[in-house]
Amino acid sequence: MSTRRSFLKLASLAPALSLPTLSADSLKPNRLKPGDTIGLFCPAAPAYSREDVQIAIESLQALGFKTRLGAHFYERYGYLAGRDADRAADLNTFFTDPDIKGVVAMHGGWGCARLLPLLDYAAIRRHPKPLIGYSDITALLLGIYAKTSLITFHGPVGSATWNAYTVGWFRRVLMDGEAVTMQNPADKGDNLTQVADRITTLTAGTARGRLLGGNLTVLSHLIGSSYLPDWKNAVLFIEDVGEDVYRMDRMLTQLKLSGILAQISGFVFGKCTKCDPGSGGYGSLTMEDIFADHITPLGKPAFTGAMIGHIKDKFTVPVGLDAEIDAGKGTIRLLESAVR
Known part of the structure; x- marks a missing residue:
């Protein structure tokens, strides 16, 4: 898959459960079926x-x-x-x-x-x-x-x-229109513990809200336009590819300064493929450092490693649908079908 640049404290359970059902205002498409x-x-x-x-x-x-x-x-x-x-x-x-x-x-x-x-x-x-x-x-x-x-x-x-x-x-x-619970594969292979596709919990807890997000670079470039939805009580999910760590830092800082991170109820990071510090210079931060700086201080349920991004094995994530995340388990549970 070519990259874009190639072409270019635990949230309390009660408030999370008391959030209104936001997807009642959302428009669902018809489900796909064989022959379509x-x-x-x-x-x-x-x-x-x-x-x-x-x-x-x-x-x-x-x-x-x-x-x-x-x-x-x-x-x-x-x-x-x-x-x-x-x-x-x-x-x-x-x-x-x-x-x-x-x-x-x-x-x-x-x-x-x-x-x-x-x-x-x-x-x-x-x-x-x-x-x-x-x-x-x-x-x-x-x-x-x-x-x-x-x-x-x-x-x-x-x-x-x-x-x-x-x-x-x-x-x-x-x-099938299932209200699925998305969870990473747990195959250890012949290793003593799971190595691939691990989940890392940044802040434990559960959170509910509309699933909103996608590619971090693209999302950050839409800030200030009329083409971004309301982020209040949303569950933000993001991914990226081929970005230096300082760029990821810059874009998450932009989400913070624009007020998006303050509004969300929870955070899911998928994969940042080819985003390691590598030989990018003396004293580079890591993605773990970036999450510790920008996400953990929010005190909201958050985890990383979901099967979302520029990877072969990927979830299908409905944008705008109500869901509940469990940051300790690393799950995304749809609260209803995404299709009619």
Whole structure:
């Protein structure tokens, strides 16, 4: 998976349980079912490899779906998949076309935020459908939710690895409509203790709120715009890839200074792939230091290591749906189905 830059004190239980059910105001899309047609589009980076596209098509077909490519799918404009208006048109068309039942981004890469002023939010609200993707697609997931209250999905893009783990969560959330409890695999392999995909509890406890978040870099670049939702009592989840630790520090500082971290009820960090200090210079902080500086002092339930990010095995996380996290167990429990 190419990176974006390549293209570019324990919260008390009572207040958490007394939070209103916020998703009553959210708009749920219909669940996906075999025989449905999925629209594949390129909202940012071009489709460089036709083989990757074919693999994505065959993967969706193996789930029982039909597929259709956006009208401008193979266009090019520098590092973008065609002009902004054309990429936005593909997404607008997929939402209004009655034959299209869900929309999956082929891949990320910088460019999604450029589409936000060009989307027909009234039409999207009239024709609610699942929109699925991650990384730079965060701009669309958050922007559309903020403007329409439509629940969107931080999940696999077309070019993702459609393995049993990823497909399992996709199917349970989007097709079966389960109110799942997401929990990391606990396989030790032949090690004496679990090494891979560990959960680290920063502050124990449970918290409830709307799941909001995505890619940290993209989210931080939307601050100050009208394309971010209300963060009051939200459960913030974030991930990133290929970022130096000082950049992660800078972006979390921005979330703090903008007041977002003060408003949330809980925090989940997924994976920051290729974000180790490495040989980045004398005296680099680590991600553990950054969490200790910015997240632990909040005194809110928080954990790291969730299967969210630029990784092969990933959850499908509904953006805007009520959930409860247990930071001691490292779980995310949906409080209701994300689809109708």
